[in-house]
Amino acid sequence: MDIAINTGNSRYQVDKNGYYGRFGGAYIPEMLYPNVEELQSQYLGILSDPSFQQDFEALLRDYVGRPSPLYFAKRLSEKYKAKIYLKREDLNHTGAHKVNNTIGQILLAQRLGKRRIIAETGAGQHGVATATVCALMGMECVVYMGSIDIERQAPNVARMKMLGATVVPATSGSKTLKDATNEAIRDWINNPVDTHYILGTAAGPHPYPDMVARFQSVISEEIKKQLLEKTGSEDPDYVVACIGGGSNAAGAYFHYLDREAVKLVAVEAGGKGVHSGFSAATTQLGTIGIIHASKTLLMQTGDGQIVEPHSISAGLDYPGIGPMHAHLYESGRAQFLSATDEEALAAAYELSLLEGIIPAMESAHALAKLKDLPLNTDDVVVVCLSGRGDKDLDTYIRHMNK
Amino acid sequence: MQNRIDQLFAKKQHGVLNIYCTAGFPQLNDTLPVMTALQQHGADLIELGMPFSDPLADGPVIQDSSTKALQNGMSLQKLFEQLAGFRSSIRVPVILMGYFNPVLTYGVEAFCAKCAEVGVDGIIVPDLPMAEYENEYRPVFEKYNLHLIFLVTPETSEARIRKIDSLSKGFIYAVSSSSTTGKDKDMKDQQAYFERLKQLQLKNPVLIGFGIKDKATFEAASAHANGAIIGTAFIKAIEHSTNIDETVKTFISGIIQ
Numbered sequence: 018m019d020i021a022i023n024t025g026n027s028r029y030q031v032d033k034n035g036y037y038g039r040f041g042g043a044y045i046p047e048m049l050y051p052n053v054e055e056l057q058s059q060y061l062g063i064l065s066d067p068s069f070q071q072d073f074e075a076l077l078r079d080y081v082g083r084p085s086p087l088y089f090a091k092r093l094s095e096k097y098k099a100k101i102y103l104k105r106e107d108l109n110h111t112g113a114h115k116v117n118n119t120i121g122q123i124l125l126a127q128r129l130g131k132r133r134i135i136a137e138t139g140a141g142q143h144g145v146a147t148a149t150v151c152a153l154m155g156m157e158c159v160v161y162m163g164s165i166d167i168e169r170q171a172p173n174v175a176r177m178k179m180l181g182a183t184v185v186p187a188t189s190g191s192k193t194l195k196d197a198t199n200e201a202i203r204d205w206i207n208n209p210v211d212t213h214y215i216l217g218t219a220a221g222p223h224p225y226p227d228m229v230a231r232f233q234s235v236i237s238e239e240i241k242k243q244l245l246e247k248t249g250s251e252d253p254d255y256v257v258a259c260i261g262g263g264s265n266a267a268g269a270y271f272h273y274l275d276r277e278a279v280k281l282v283a284v285e286a287g288g289k290g291v292h293s294g295f296s297a298a299t300t301q302l303g304t305i306g307i308i309h310a311s312k313t314l315l316m317q318t319g320d321g322q323i324v325e326p327h328s329i330s331a332g333l334d335y336p337g338i339g340p341m342h343a344h345l346y347e348s349g350r351a352q353f354l355s356a357t358d359e360e361a362l363a364a365a366y367e368l369s370l371l372e373g374i375i376p377a378m379e380s381a382h383a384l385a386k387l388k389d390l391p392l393n394t395d396d397v398v399v400v401c402l403s404g405r406g407d408k409d410l411d412t413y414i415r416h417m418n419k
Numbered sequence: 420m421q422n423r424i425d426q427l428f429a430k431k432q433h434g435v436l437n438i439y440c441t442a443g444f445p446q447l448n449d450t451l452p453v454m455t456a457l458q459q460h461g462a463d464l465i466e467l468g469m470p471f472s473d474p475l476a477d478g479p480v481i482q483d484s485s486t487k488a489l490q491n492g493m494s495l496q497k498l499f500e501q502l503a504g505f506r507s508s509i510r511v512p513v514i515l516m517g518y519f520n521p522v523l524t525y526g527v528e529a530f531c532a533k534c535a536e537v538g539v540d541g542i543i544v545p546d547l548p549m550a551e552y553e554n555e556y557r558p559v560f561e562k563y564n565l566h567l568i569f570l571v572t573p574e575t576s577e578a579r580i581r582k583i584d585s586l587s588k589g590f591i592y593a594v595s596s597s598s599t600t601g602k603d604k605d606m607k608d609q610q611a612y613f614e615r616l617k618q619l620q621l622k623n624p625v626l627i628g629f630g631i632k633d634k635a636t637f638e639a640a641s642a643h644a645n646g647a648i649i650g651t652a653f654i655k656a657i658e659h660s661t662n663i664d665e666t667v668k669t670f671i672s673g674i675i676q
Contacts, residue, residue, distance in 0.1 A: 044519055046476040046545035047570040048594060050579075189482050190472060202475050209574060307520040307546065308473070320494040321521030322472040 029274040029341070029350055035223025036312075037344035043222035044310045048206045052214070053222050055129065060224050063128050064121075064231060076120050077235060080153070081110045083117075085236075087243035087399070092371040099392035102253070103374070103402045104240055106265065113377060113404030114233060114265045115146035119215055121232030123150040126213035133157045133212045137201040139166055139194035139261075140331030141173025142377075142404060143217030148182035158182040161200040163193035166331060173408060191325040194335055198309050218262025219339035222310035226267075226339045233268025240399055241272055253397040255390060257282040259382040260353075261297070261333035263342040265403035270351070280352065282390065283342060284382045286328030287355035297326035298355040299338045300346045308337040314346070329358035329412060330378035332404075356385035362416050365406060377404030378412060423512035423540045424566055424589040427463060428624045428645065435646025436637070436675060437464035437626055438653050439516065441484040442501070443493030444470075445658055450501045453657065456667035458511045461675055464626075465509075466543065466648065469495060469517030476545040480651045484658070495525050499533050506538035514568065514589075516543040527556055531563040541566035541589045549586055557586070570594050573612040580619060590624040593644060613643030637674050649674070 035041050035057070045053050063069055077083040086105045094101045106114040119136075126134060134151050136158070138144030144160040151158035160177055164186040167174055177184050190196040198221075205214045219229045241251040256273055258266035260283045273279040288296035296302060303314035308323060315337035316324045328334040338346075345351035356364070361378060364385035369375045376384065380403045392398065406413065427435065438457050442450045450467070457465050470488040474481065498515075505513075515534065522530050522544065534542065542565055547556070552567060560567050566589030571580050573594075584591060593616055609630075616625055627640040628648035640647035653670060660666035 042548075042551065044546045044548060044551070047548075047575060048476060048572050050548075050572075051574040189479065190486065195473065199473055199475055203478070206476070304524070306523055307518070310475070310546065317520065317524060319524070320496065321524030322489060322494075323520070324472075 027275050028348070029345065031223065031227040031341070037226075037341045038347060039305075040311070040313045040340035040343040041223055041226060042312050044307045044312060045222050046206070048209070049202070049222075052205055052209050056228070057224050059129065060125065060228050063125055064228075069124060069128065072124050073121055076124075077117065081116055081120065082108065083235065084239040084243070085109055087240060087247065089247065090372050093368065093387075096371065097387045097392055098394050099396040099398050101387065101398045101400060102244070102247075103400055104236060104269065106236065106401060106403050107374070107376065107380070107405035111142070111146045111149050112407060113142050113146070114236065114268060114401075115143045115217060116149065117235055117268065118217065118229050118232045118264060119143070119146040119150045122213070122215040122228075123154050123156070126156070126215070127154065129213060131211060131213040133159070133208065134215055135159045135161065135201050135204050135212055136215045136217060137161045137194065137197040138217065139163070139197070139334060140408065141166070141170040141177065142332060142408065144182070144184070145173050145176045145180070147215050147217070148177040148180035151182065152180045159204065160184050161187050161197040161204070163187045163191070163197045165192045166194065166197070170331065170408070193325065194331070195308075195323065202309070218264040218335075219267040219341060220262040220309055220311055220313070220337060226311065226341055229264050230267035230271055230341060233264050234271035236265070236268035236401065237270060237272040240269070244397070244399070248397055252276055252279050253399045255280045255282055255396065255398040256401070257284065257383045257386065257398060258401040259284045259333060259379045259403060260338055260342055261286070261335045261379065262337070263339040265401050267339065267341055269399070269401040270345070274350070277350070281345065281350060282386065283345070283351045283353045284386050285353060285355040286326075286330055286333035286382055287357040287360070288327040288329070290357055291355055295327035296355070297328040297333055297335065299336065300353045301355060303337070311337070311340050313337055313340040313343040329361065330382065332377070332379040333382060354386045354389060356382040360385040362413075365413065374402070375406035375413070376402055377406050378409040380404055422564055422566055422589065424464070424514070427512050428590065431463060432624070432645055434641045434675070435463045435624070435626060436461065436671070437466055437646060437648040438462045438671075439466040439468060439648060439650035440653060440657070441468035441470055441481065441488050442498045443488035443491045444484045444654070445487065445660065447491040447493060448501070449663060450498070451505060452663045453667065454505065454509055454513070456664045457671070458509050459664070460668045460671040462511065462671060463646070464512050464514065466514045466516050466650070467498075469498060469515055469521060471518040471521055474518060478651060480654050484654045495521055495530070499537060502537040502539070512540040513538070514541040514543060515539055519544050519547045528559050531559050531565055534565055535563040539565070541568050543568045543592060545570060549583060553586060568592050571616070573609070577619065580616070580621070584621040584623055587623050590626050590645065591621060592648065593625050593627045594629045610643065613640070617643055634674050
């Protein structure tokens, strides 16, 4: 298992200035420059060091439980008349793909000599994955979480605390994920020397989008090997993933970016409908701007104020997307669709009943678009099942009783 | 015409007082009354905050003022409406401080043109990094004779400070500690850093900001630089003011008397 190192020839990978096409960069205040510059100048060296790769590989295997299975979903395939495989990131330790990144970043933080870890979280999945690796390594952990999300996601707050993390409510602005991210960045400004910021998605200033994508690229690396075994070809016809900031999609697409015969499908959260005023479909509703120090597509007012999105899924409830995905959208390399709250709920119930798998609300968005793809019976479709649905039971139960 | 910031530093090199206030705060139409009072009672420079939903480099006090101003209905367009004609009464240099996203959305050139039209002299955009400015935006700012003012911190290397000095116009904004606005840090810890800046003999004047809140901190900062910037303490002072002029008078007299 190797962490992908860019060969330098890709149209879709980050360039030497930290951009994907016209998106990306590091729009950081000077106070963050030393922190970000340290990462920019060191991350590739650390990631390509054989001892780092050995440690990363060993933890992913023995602690996370990788490789995660690539499961042929027979009854789902019969329903949609195609060969549908699920990449089972839901079976990872902590229940989602998020841990691939936190394992990578905690090892990086150790090599940078950091003693304290901070993170932001929305639904709490990344917060739990960060608190987990901090407990594993015996490092101090502070997680910023919007005060509204703390109320909505009590079980994950309890998990983080049990794992020894301090959960700090973000009470500014709209009191959700974007504000938690602001607070984490502020903490980093005030603690420039001993602290590493484990950002949870493929967004933020360069090198985070690239670094997170590389740690998550283990997903598509495994898909290639597993598909070769099962079908005789590394390449599926479609790779389908949900997108909030875009880390599971970045990992699922990574090794297919330059294999243009593989169709990449990104599913955003349509909320109550793309034009309902309650949506998180960034490519449909967004324009170019700066969010969390990255030039990308984001949802904003005509005055350039960032707006609060809506999705039933806290993990997709983000007003921007990572710069790689903005570039995949603009270049046409990936097809962007959106699934409404209702479509995602229906897909979650369908997978539960057809395959005995309760998916995370986020992953259900990806499943929800199987019905809209022009599939042929021979098409091989890989859906990234980014997480399990335990955390969403309250939402599912509420819907069940309707 | 020579930029007003340059005119100011040509005649005053010591104890320059720059006060920050968020535009549209505490009430939407307080922008001009606050500016008028600041000039009247002795501020040398006025820094007006353009409110933003996600002000990363600011602490809670300034962020809350920004949120309040947005709730009041402040926007860039509204700000330029308020500033139309302000040069008939206000002579001191005026700087707009804000984040890059609203400027980008307004259009960088349209923004610069509007600043020049109403009589703004300089801009502080903390999240517009030097490299991006140099590669893409510098000609536009220079075309409209707008000074872009960069920040330096105690962690900024000498080579980078020199580079910032070569790109900066007007003055350099020395952040007095690696912190968001409104944090208390012991001034003494910062003195070695201020001394180091002084020794570099930069071409631009230096104003010290962040953590300046009263006469003592203002004088300590002024001893090592050309002056200082007060933001958070001023926002706290006018937050609940019922008489802007009186509040500003009392605040400034507590600093420079």
